[in-house]
Amino acid sequence: GAVVSQHPSRVICKSGTSVKIECRSLDFQATTMFWYRQFPKQSLMLMATSNEGSKATYEQGVEKDKFLINHASLTLSTLTVTSAHPEDSSFYICSARGPGQGKLNEKLFFGSGTQLSVL
Amino acid sequence: RKEVEQDPGPFNVPEGATVAFNCTYSNSASQSFFWYRQDCRKEPKLLMSVYSSGNEDGRFTAQLNRASQYISLLIRDSKLSDSATYLCVVNTASGTYKYIFGTGTRLKVLA
Numbered sequence: 332g333a334v335v336s337q338h339p340s341r342v343i344c345k346s347g348t349s350v351k352i353e354c355r356s357l358d359f360q361a362t363t364m365f366w367y368r369q370f371p372k373q374s375l376m377l378m379a380t381s382n383e384g385s386k387a388t389y390e391q392g393v394e395k396d397k398f399l400i401n402h403a404s405l406t407l408s409t410l411t412v413t414s415a416h417p418e419d420s421s422f423y424i425c426s427a428r429g430p431g432q433g434k435l436n437e438k439l440f441f442g443s444g445t446q447l448s449v450l
Numbered sequence: 451r452k453e454v455e456q457d458p459g460p461f462n463v464p465e466g467a468t469v470a471f472n473c474t475y476s477n478s479a480s481q482s483f484f485w486y487r488q489d490c491r492k493e494p495k496l497l498m499s500v501y502s503s504g505n506e507d508g509r510f511t512a513q514l515n516r517a518s519q520y521i522s523l524l525i526r527d528s529k530l531s532d533s534a535t536y537l538c539v540v541n542t543a544s545g546t547y548k549y550i551f552g553t554g555t556r557l558k559v560l561a
Binding site for chain 2: 434441446
């Protein structure tokens, strides 16, 4: 299979603090992971592509200094929301392409998501 | 125009009904196509890939029309448990695997 684990599942924090979200591929190595954000009743919006051993590629309009992405190993990517504000409250979700080079590799497997609430 | 467009619904159908969703995409170079299912406040789960020849998995049938740039999902004999949001996903850039999600179509199957 291709299991992606994401922690924490829910975070409530004060405005101005930083929050780190972890995304791990449990049974395979993921050289590329993707971070999405989803507001209520909206679709998943790609924030950035996280590449192991190199800098993340951010989508237009996403502040790289605010959303720090680190992909230090083949099984772990982290997203840190720095100086969080109430407008950053959202559902953040990571995903990775499946392992190997076959059809599984074309598919995305998701972590369970993190609901961030900034007070 | 959005890269991937879906009718947001909701589609309210009785149990046992057949329901179909369409999704259009704007990039003719798109390579891979998928339907995902998302329950409220949960992560999307892969329902099925969509191939040019069409494919079927039990009560679910997916079709791809490259000429018209749309994909479809047909659900037969709807169950209450099919109630969810169905997301159309398109890989829009060959080799770089940039996945774009549609807004999703909400389905509610009624008893």
